[in-house]
Amino acid sequence: MSADKVTNGSERAIGDDGFRAQPKGFATKAIHVAQDPEQWKSMAVVPPISMSTTFKQHGPAQHAGFEYGRSGNPTRDVLERCLASLDNGKYGLTFSSGLGVTTTIITMLSAGDHVVAGDDLYGGTNRLLRQVAMKMNIAVDFVDTTDLAKVEAAIKPNTKLFWLETPTNPLLKVADIEAVCKIAHKFPGVMVVVDNTFLSAYLQRPLDLGADVVMYSLTKYMNGHSDVIMGAAVMNDEALYERLKFLQNAAGIVPSPFDCYLVNRSLKTLALRMERHKSNSLAVAKFLEAHSKVERVLHPGLPSHPQHELAKKQTYGHSGIMSFYIKGGLDESSAFLKALQVFTLAESLGGYESLAELPSVMTHASVPAEQRAQLGITDGLVRISVGLEDVDDLIVDLKQALEKV
Numbered sequence: 001m002s003a004d005k006v007t008n009g010s011e012r013a014i015g016d017d018g019f020r021a022q023p024k025g026f027a028t029k030a031i032h033v034a035q036d037p038e039q040w041k042s043m044a045v046v047p048p049i050s051m052s053t054t055f056k057q058h059g060p061a062q063h064a065g066f067e068y069g070r071s072g073n074p075t076r077d078v079l080e081r082c083l084a085s086l087d088n089g090k091y092g093l094t095f096s097s098g099l100g101v102t103t104t105i106i107t108m109l110s111a112g113d114h115v116v117a118g119d120d121l122y123g124g125t126n127r128l129l130r131q132v133a134m135k136m137n138i139a140v141d142f143v144d145t146t147d148l149a150k151v152e153a154a155i156k157p158n159t160k161l162f163w164l165e166t167p168t169n170p171l172l173k174v175a176d177i178e179a180v181c182k183i184a185h186k187f188p189g190v191m192v193v194v195d196n197t198f199l200s201a202y203l204q205r206p207l208d209l210g211a212d213v214v215m216y217s218l219t220k221y222m223n224g225h226s227d228v229i230m231g232a233a234v235m236n237d238e239a240l241y242e243r244l245k246f247l248q249n250a251a252g253i254v255p256s257p258f259d260c261y262l263v264n265r266s267l268k269t270l271a272l273r274m275e276r277h278k279s280n281s282l283a284v285a286k287f288l289e290a291h292s293k294v295e296r297v298l299h300p301g302l303p304s305h306p307q308h309e310l311a312k313k314q315t316y317g318h319s320g321i322m323s324f325y326i327k328g329g330l331d332e333s334s335a336f337l338k339a340l341q342v343f344t345l346a347e348s349l350g351g352y353e354s355l356a357e358l359p360s361v362m363t364h365a366s367v368p369a370e371q372r373a374q375l376g377i378t379d380g381l382v383r384i385s386v387g388l389e390d391v392d393d394l395i396v397d398l399k400q401a402l403e404k405v
Helices: 026-032 074-086 098-107 123-136 148-153 177-184 238-251 257-289 308-314 330-339 369-375 391-402
Strands: 091-095 114-118 139-143 159-165 191-195 213-217 231-235 294-298 321-326 355-357 381-385
Touching: 026 074, 026 257, 074 091, 074 231, 074 257, 091 098, 091 238, 098 123, 098 213, 098 231, 098 238, 114 123, 123 139, 123 159, 148 177, 159 177, 177 191, 231 238, 257 294, 257 321, 257 391, 321 330, 330 381, 330 391
Parallel strands: 114 139, 114 159, 159 191, 191 213
Antiparallel strands: 091 231, 213 231, 294 321, 321 381, 355 381
C-alpha cells in the first residue's frame, strides 16, 4: 500500500486511559509503506537485503538511483521511507547509531554557535555535547526544559539548536514540545530537535507538535530486539533533509544493509510491542509505588508524576522505561539489582526483555558528579526497562528482589 492510501485519522481524540487516542493506520503504514513487492523484479513480499557496495551504471555518472553503498542502498532506502511515514514526516535518514545522528546534527553547526539542551539527557548525549561540541567552540547551556521561562531565557543571539529529550533520561521529566517549539521558532534560524527514543513513533510524534527534526536511537524500541545499533532522523523540510543527507554521506556515519533489514522487520510489530510495553510498565509502576521500600516512582502514566496531564495531552501513552528511588543508597540498590532473576542487570532499554540498571555508575557515569547531584541522579535511583514478559512474573521478581534489600 502506498503512503497516500494510508490516512492518519483524528489526532486529538482521547483514549480510555486519558492519553491521546491512536489514529487509525499506524500499523498498516509500518507494514506496507515502501514495502511494495513490485519494486523488485523478484516480486519479493519481504524486501531483500542488498549487500552490494557498488552498482552498475548505464554510462559515466548515469546511475539508476544507486552508485556506492555509503551514498545510498536499496535496503536502507526502504527503511528510511517507512520510518518517515511513521512520524508523519516526508524524509527519513538512518545512521550507524543514535549518537551518530547527534554527531551529524552537531556537524551542521559552526564554531561560535550556541545550543540549548535539556539538563537531563542520555549520558552519551551529555558527554558528546560537553567533551566534543564544546571543544569545537560550540557553546552549550543545559536547562530544565519543563520550565518555559528558563527555556526562553536561555536563548542567545547565536542560538542555532534546541536539543530536547522528553521524557528525559533517566528522570522521566516531560517537556511541552509544542510550547518549546513556539518559543524557539520566534527566533530565526533556530532548529528544534526532539530525541523520541523513549517513546518511539507509536507513542509520540514530535513533528506534529512543531519540531523540526525527530531523532532516534533505533537500537531501542523501534528495533526492539536488542540486536542492532542504529539511529535515525525524520523531518519535513527538504532543505534540511538535503543538508543532513550530504553530511550522512560526507561523514560516512551510515548503517549496514543487514541492520537496516532487521529494523525494517522489527517495525512490523512495533504497534503490538508498544501496547504490551505500555500495559506492563504501568502495572509495574503501580506495584512499585505501593511498596514500602520504594521512596518514589517516576512514570508519566502515574497521576503522581508532575507532568502527568501534559503527558496525556501530547502522547499516546508511555513505554516500558521508568525510574524509581529505592530507600537507601548504593548498598541497597546494588543488593536489589543483584537479586533480580527475570530482569537482567544491563545497560540499554527498549528490547523485548526486561532490563535494570543504576544510572549513577552505569549509563550516566560520564555526567559530571555535580550535575548528577543537582538533578537527583543518586545511587538510589534505579532505571528499569519493562519488557514483554508476563507481567505477573515481572512483579514477582521485583518483589523478591526488594525483599533482599
